[in-house]
Amino acid sequence: MPRRYDGPWLDDAAGRLVRPYTVSGGRTRPTAALDLLSLVRATGTVPRAHLGPEHTLALGLCDGPTSVAEVAAHMRLPAVVTKVLLSDLLDCGALTARAPRSYDTPTDRSLLEAVLDGLRRRL
Template sequence: MPDDPDDPQRPLLDDALGRLVRPYTVSDGRTRPSCRFDLMTMVVATGTVPRTNVGLDHGHVLDLCRTPVTVAEIAGHTRMPATVIKVLLSDLLERGAVVTRRFDTGTRGSYSPPDLDLLEALRDGLLKRL
């Protein structure tokens, strides 16, 4: 989903300053999620509309969950700390708006070590963004 500056659901971001709303404001001051997530937890929307009103950030996260996505990907797309994303996802999970499952590598029962070249390229790319 491209960033449309006129989109009312778009998070308040400034290219030079970053996020204009502090993370503790988004999570109502909560620093711990009520449900357990790790960065590779897969999350997908159920299609159930939460009965209670959720904020814009909850809505943005829910929109990202239309297809299965990891917690880390959501944090990257929203430019919010993973801890805040976990709090928002906990709210959505408790309202039945999302479900979670463990990340499936597709190699059931077998383990293959990570590709070091890929991990180093990822690290280098992330360092360039800092």
């Protein structure tokens, strides 16, 4: 009896059996502007339109604030495909997105102090 997978179809020798192009419905551009560090979160709204299993998996990963990069890593999909899936969920109201916090300069003193404080707590 063949093994049943909860996630995307995988074959130990061949890898992913469903190509990323198929997962995104052939689309290569998301409708929403998402950065890899954008935080997405489920709203609790159930999408009215039928979405694919990848959409359901992505939505399940977004119970709390989760970065686009993290969702892509968990789903083992290219970032652009993940952005397309997440933008579909944004369009139907199932997700909200927040842009990453921007700093005026990459060497902002408050940012560096926050990183240093975090490192001290971990050590």
